[in-house]
Amino acid sequence: MRRHRTGQGLRFIAFACLALIASACANLKAVREFASTSSDAAQYSQLVVAYVDTPARMKRYEPESQRAVLDREIAERKAQQERLLLRQKLIQEYMDALKQLADDELTSYDKELDALGNAAKTAKFVDQGEATAFAAVSKVLVLAVTDRWRQGKLVTLIEETDRPFQVVVAALVKIVEQEFTADIAIEREALNKYYTGLERQGKDPAGLAALAEWRELREGQIKGHDTAIRNYAVVLKTIAVGHHKLYESRHRLSTPEVQTEIHQYTKRLKEAFNAVAAL
Amino acid sequence: MPPLTSDDALALSKSFRDLSVAITDYRLNNLSTLSEADRKALEEKEWALLNASSDMVTKAVGLTLDESEAAAKKVQGAAATAEKAVKTLKEVRKVITIATAAVGLAAAIASKDPGAIAKNAKAVLDAATA
Numbered sequence: 497m498r499r500h501r502t503g504q505g506l507r508f509i510a511f512a513c514l515a516l517i518a519s520a521c522a523n524l525k526a527v528r529e530f531a532s533t534s535s536d537a538a539q540y541s542q543l544v545v546a547y548v549d550t551p552a553r554m555k556r557y558e559p560e561s562q563r564a565v566l567d568r569e570i571a572e573r574k575a576q577q578e579r580l581l582l583r584q585k586l587i588q589e590y591m592d593a594l595k596q597l598a599d600d601e602l603t604s605y606d607k608e609l610d611a612l613g614n615a616a617k618t619a620k621f622v623d624q625g626e627a628t629a630f631a632a633v634s635k636v637l638v639l640a641v642t643d644r645w646r647q648g649k650l651v652t653l654i655e656e657t658d659r660p661f662q663v664v665v666a667a668l669v670k671i672v673e674q675e676f677t678a679d680i681a682i683e684r685e686a687l688n689k690y691y692t693g694l695e696r697q698g699k700d701p702a703g704l705a706a707l708a709e710w711r712e713l714r715e716g717q718i719k720g721h722d723t724a725i726r727n728y729a730v731v732l733k734t735i736a737v738g739h740h741k742l743y744e745s746r747h748r749l750s751t752p753e754v755q756t757e758i759h760q761y762t763k764r765l766k767e768a769f770n771a772v773a774a775l
Numbered sequence: 776m777p778p779l780t781s782d783d784a785l786a787l788s789k790s791f792r793d794l795s796v797a798i799t800d801y802r803l804n805n806l807s808t809l810s811e812a813d814r815k816a817l818e819e820k821e822w823a824l825l826n827a828s829s830d831m832v833t834k835a836v837g838l839t840l841d842e843s844e845a846a847a848k849k850v851q852g853a854a855a856t857a858e859k860a861v862k863t864l865k866e867v868r869k870v871i872t873i874a875t876a877a878v879g880l881a882a883a884i885a886s887k888d889p890g891a892i893a894k895n896a897k898a899v900l901d902a903a904t905a
Contacts, residue, residue: 547836551829554826554829559818561819562822562823569829569833572833573833576836576837576840579840580836583847586854587850590850590851590854592854593857593858593861594857596858596861597857597860597861602865605867605871608875611872611875612871612874612875612878615876615878615879616878618879638867638871642867645864646864649860653856657849657853659846660845660846660849660850660853661846661850661853663843664843664846664847664850667840670781671840675781675785675832675835678792678828679829679832681792682788682792685792685795685796685799685825689799689821689825692803693818696803
């Protein structure tokens with residue numbers, strides 16, 4: 497009789513805890529999606545490769561006397577390539593880690609805990625009613641403790657990383673938006689000098705027409721490159737602003753309002769990245 | 776003299792490029808009056824200035840990377856911390872699996888069934904070494 501009451505009491509506690517936890521469990525889907533999209537978008541490496549190869553492309557236009565300078569420049573940029581790609585990789589790795597930590601699956605132990613409950617029943621250490629209650633309470637406790645721990649880690653991570661993360665992304669934005677843009681402006685000028693010189697010297701109409709076509713082709717490539725630079729800068733800026741939003745909302749990441757706002761950043765990120773990838 | 780910053784390098788790059796463009800414009804606008812030697816000399820200067828501009832872009836990129844190196848190291852540390860947290864949570868799952876297998880083994884021992892004991896002992900070993 498007494499045992500029966502104990503079993504009922506445990507079951508009541510178990511159901512109460514389950515109801516409480518079900519409502520308190522964090523839904524971090526928006527964070528996970530934002531981190532996942534950021535990770536995918538950050539790894540776009542074509543712009544770095546194009547920057548490293550600029551001096552090699554400049555050889556097309558420049559006189560023989562400039563070869564040694566261009567060769568030195570090629571070597572210097574090759575040496576920078578790894579650092580630049582590593583910087584992009586760093587953003588990708590951080591976002592991957594954020595994504596994993598925000599993954600709700602990580603704290604879902606349903607199957608394992610059900611199996612544990614069944615094993616306890618089979619072991620006959622307690623009566624059937626108590627075994628069920630024991631399994632339910634264990635489940636609730638494990639979920640509550642681990643989910644709280646996970647959320648705590650996520651908040652600490654975002655809190656401690658936002659400042660350096662903003663510095664790292666701002667540096668990449670500067671490299672892309674200002675320095676790669678300056679690089680392309682130089683290439684555009686080289687192209688202009690080269691083709692204008694040839695056009696002024698040329699007399700054969702067919703040759704001039706072919707020249708005009710080549711010029712148009714090269715100018716189109718530079719224009720496409722320029723557009724990619726602008727869109728990738730938007731990608732990086734959206735990653736930075738989105739992360740700062742996570743920082744500002746770190747204590748209420750699973751609320752519907754914050755999830756909606758984070759979702760907007762993910763959407764903007766996807767649009768900008770699709771524009772880069774389409775080029 | 777204070778060390779060159781990425782902003783300084785970028786500003787210098789623009790100055791060199793603007794100068795190169797100005798000389799190109801001058802040369803092209805005065806092609807008929809310039810001697811062949813002067814034209815060639817000016818053209819060489821234009822390319823040299825354009826390459827100096829490119830050189831400054833390379834410097835600007837290198838300096839921007841240097842200036843943000845300390846922050847990059849902190850982000851790297853944060854990513855490692857997060858990975859460790861994920862690993863810890865995955866280990867919780869493993870602990871539960873081992874506990875489940877251990878309870879199964881205890882039940883088998885209680886039932887004194889040698890076949891079940893052997894089967895459950897293997898399950899514990901598998902769970903612990905997975």
